[in-house]
Amino acid sequence: MNKVITHHKVLGDERGQLVAIESGIHIPFEIKRVFYIYGTQPNVPRGQHSHHKTQQYLIAVSGSCQVTLDNGQEKVTHILDQPHIGLFQDAMVWGSMHDFSPDCVLLVLANEHYNDSDYIRSYPEFNRILAK
Numbered sequence: 825m826n827k828v829i830t831h832h833k834v835l836g837d838e839r840g841q842l843v844a845i846e847s848g849i850h851i852p853f854e855i856k857r858v859f860y861i862y863g864t865q866p867n868v869p870r871g872q873h874s875h876h877k878t879q880q881y882l883i884a885v886s887g888s889c890q891v892t893l894d895n896g897q898e899k900v901t902h903i904l905d906q907p908h909i910g911l912f913q914d915a916m917v918w919g920s921m922h923d924f925s926p927d928c929v930l931l932v933l934a935n936e937h938y939n940d941s942d943y944i945r946s947y948p949e950f951n952r953i954l955a956k
């Protein structure tokens with residue numbers, strides 16, 4: 825899998841910290857949608873699907889979680905435990921978000937508006953599309 829984790833520069837001073845993420849500079853797409861998940865239940869994973877076209881960029885802006893990305897050839901689990909760490913999830917990569925800390929706020933930037941038909945929720949179907 826290509827490099828998917830970025831450690832962003834922390835622009836801090838005596839007042840506190842700031843991280844800036846810009847389309848086309850730090851992430852490889854124009855941002856069309858922002859959503860975040862929080863208040864996750866213990867041992868309950870999120871995601872567990874892929875997208876035909878949607879690309880995502882995930883940041884645990886509070887707390888921590890783990891994200892397993894699977895491109896059909898390789899499955900890698902990443903730990904997001906700092907607000908300056910970003911994870912790129914390309915289209916046609918199966919993503920599972922799990923092991924959330926109770927205070928986790930997982931911010932997601934996406935290149936597409938929400939469209940349910942862009943989701944691939946069946947793993948066998950995901951593999952069938954990859955094999956085409």
Ligand code: T46
Binds near residue numbers: 870
């Ligand atoms: C992902 C993880 C981290 C919308 O109406 N608009 C949206 O932009 C999204 C993402 C969801 N929804 C609706 C659809 C469902 O009725 O919100 C409800 C929950 O969505 P979903 O079951 O897809 O939630 P997760 O946490 O399993 O997955 C979401 C994203 O779908 C997914 O791409 O990476 O958060």
